[in-house]
């Protein structure tokens with residue numbers, strides 16, 4: 001039956017797709033579209049945990065990406081890791097009791113991912129994990145804990161790069177559960193690239209100064225939100241001082257995550273930024289950041305997704321962390337790990353001006369068809385192995 005998106009028949013499998021935080025939205029969009037267009041009798045319901053809730057962190061993405069409004073919103077909001085995770089679990093359990101899905105599908109590595117996976121696994125409801133097997137090997141990162149634990153309790157694991165399978169096998173996960181499908185975030189990128197909002201338009205809208213023409217290669221972009229970079233005054237101050245130095249060579253657009261904005265205010269660093277050619281922006285919608293990404297000279301970031309998106313676009317990316325779980329972006333793409341070290345950052349930037357920086361290659365299966373592959377595997381899985389057990 002075509003377009004069986006919300007149709008239920010006796011043979012229909014119901015999948016609950018879970019989202020919670022900004023990077024989840026880009027990953028769920030192509031999966032929702034594939035399910036909607038599938039001739040498999042699948043009923044899908046979208047559950048939003050409410051981990052991210054501000055319009056700029058949330059609603060704008062639904063509009064930009066054409067994601068249907070979630071049927072269920074748990075409205076958990078912000079809290080400590082323990083409270084947020086516990087609250088998601090507490091509110092998700094009755095949803096599973098009510099909906100009795102054939103499986104739940106979770107994406108990425110945020111608190112919503114592990115919280116919902118854990119509730120489902122304890123109820124013996126199969127868990128499908130999209131973006132499985134990535135490892136930074138840094139347990140100080142909350143996301144690393146979320147990744148390892150989610151993978152352990154998942155029944156079907158979809159990976160974005162081949163080394164993820166090795167990581168999973170090393171952790172004792174059965175080979176037949178793992179499928180290399182490519183990167184759904186890159187599906188979204190290719191699908192939306194022609195609709196990206198051009199950088200000059202974004203800069204004009206906010207009344208940016210004359211150096212921010214938005215011409216291709218004329219600006220760089222900074223994003224920062226990791227607790228390890230923004231929660232400590234010394235680290236954040238030193239990073240921003242380095243960025244101020246870089247901004248003497250090229251203007252820098254700096255969309256501010258709410259956590260980072262709060263820390264800049266708390267540590268009274270506003271003045272440092274006001275002196276420089278740094279354009280503070282609110283959190284960007286997807287089509288806006290895509291436009292900025294496409295034409296930037298380079299990115300300075302601690303985001304996971306941006307490391308991948310810049311690789312897909314061939315834009316040099318300097319990752320302000322000591323490691324990455326997305327190693328393929330370093331080995332094959334445009335990513336360089338620079339940590340928080342002033343000299344390393346300045347050297348990397350100089351290299352872009354002297355040589356153009358890394359141009360990289362597009363990794364295998366980052367071809368815009370990852371969601372299609374996911375659906376094909378899910379179809380087989382639901383009608384055979386999982387189908388028998390359900």
Ligand code: UD1
Pocket residue numbers: 021022023051052053054057058078079109110111112142143225257258259262304
């Ligand atoms: C979360 C994810 C991180 C992801 C990031 C993308 C976890 C552990 N972390 O980090 O992996 O890269 O999302 O943005 O799940 N806030 C708002 N409005 C919002 C959301 C958050 O003001 O809509 C503020 C609150 O002060 C909150 C803080 O940002 O305490 C942090 O939000 P939280 O969801 O806990 O983590 P992120 O830093 O956004």
